[in-house]
Amino acid sequence: MSRWEPNARERLERAALELYGERGFDRTTVAEIARRAGLTERTFFRHFADKREVLFWGETALQDVCVNAVAAAPAGAAPIDALAAALDAAAALLEERRAFARQRQAVVAGNARLQERELIKLASLSAALAAALRGRGVTEPAASLTAEAGMVVFKIAFARWVDEPGQGGLAPLIRDSLAQLRAVAGGEDGRWEGRRDHSYEGRRDHS
Amino acid sequence: MSRWEPNARERLERAALELYGERGFDRTTVAEIARRAGLTERTFFRHFADKREVLFWGETALQDVCVNAVAAAPAGAAPIDALAAALDAAAALLEERRAFARQRQAVVAGNARLQERELIKLASLSAALAAALRGRGVTEPAASLTAEAGMVVFKIAFARWVDEPGQGGLAPLIRDSLAQLRAVAGGEDGRWEGRRDHSYEGRRDHS
Known part of the structure; x- marks a missing residue:
């Protein structure tokens, strides 16, 4: 070369x-x-x-893509669905750069100053998304709550995407993470892997 | 004096x-x-x-109180309910210090380094709560998702408690914020103030 x-x-x-x-x-x-x-x-x-x-040059592009997706969501879309559209758009942007994302994550995780910078970046993305939701008529605190919940969904999915190569693409991981947030918020017990055994145990008296 | x-x-x-x-x-x-x-x-x-x-001396006590509350929640409690118990315990600890919390928040908000420190503190609290949930048998990513969602609920409620003196105590604001997270995750439209008008509009053709 x-x-x-x-x-x-x-x-x-x-x-x-x-x-x-x-x-x-x-x-x-x-x-x-x-x-x-x-x-x-x-x-x-x-x-x-x-x-x-x-390590941080792409963040303006990422924020623009997310904010535009929220603004472009159908008029009747619930805030969480507008947010999901933003995360899908982010996934499409990031999907091509998985090897870079993994290397970058390791560098950031090993340096306290970079971790702080990363948290600031996510906080600023969340604030931009909340503003975009308010632009759709969503009132506070729902707008901030939706944006922050979206960041949580994204962070968890992103960590799996980076850490577990076998888990497939970022977009399906985001959808899975969002489904789990719905389940968690709805009071499910969260013992995902053990759910089958758990329900079996509950039926022991019928066997 | x-x-x-x-x-x-x-x-x-x-x-x-x-x-x-x-x-x-x-x-x-x-x-x-x-x-x-x-x-x-x-x-x-x-x-x-x-x-x-x-500005940060109370954080170890706050983390201990939250982690202990998760561990002490009834065996059958859903993760989000164990988390809600932790946030209630945090609210009880903070409720006496509202005047301090408001002054402190203004100082932190005005200083980028302190804001970063605050984000690190919340991230560390979230990690401790996820570990406490795993200690209850909650698997990943549900444990992290629940802990992070709890942080979001707390942040939003805390901001209202500090910013809006008329809003009452921290514990009811946390419960309200949690209810709104459930609504948001469930796909409600989040136009809280406008909900009545909105549903009226939808029924215009019947009038």
């Missing part, structure tokens, strides 16, 4: 993720990222403001 | 909150807090590790 590649951003991103994984985010410099990518620091700064932005 | 007061912790806390509110958290020093409280810096450091801990 010594030939000239036009995709500088992808090369820088890949080099950065490798280095963050190998030696930690704090101990990696922009100079090293550029060197590993076979590019100059100047090229790095044409694409990213700093080494942290390599 | 020039007489000697034995409640040094409360005096320091009150002085700190006043100063954080007046000149901002970053521009307040421990020396100033001690002076305003009429105490020494040495006394301050007997009660708090630093000026940030004045």
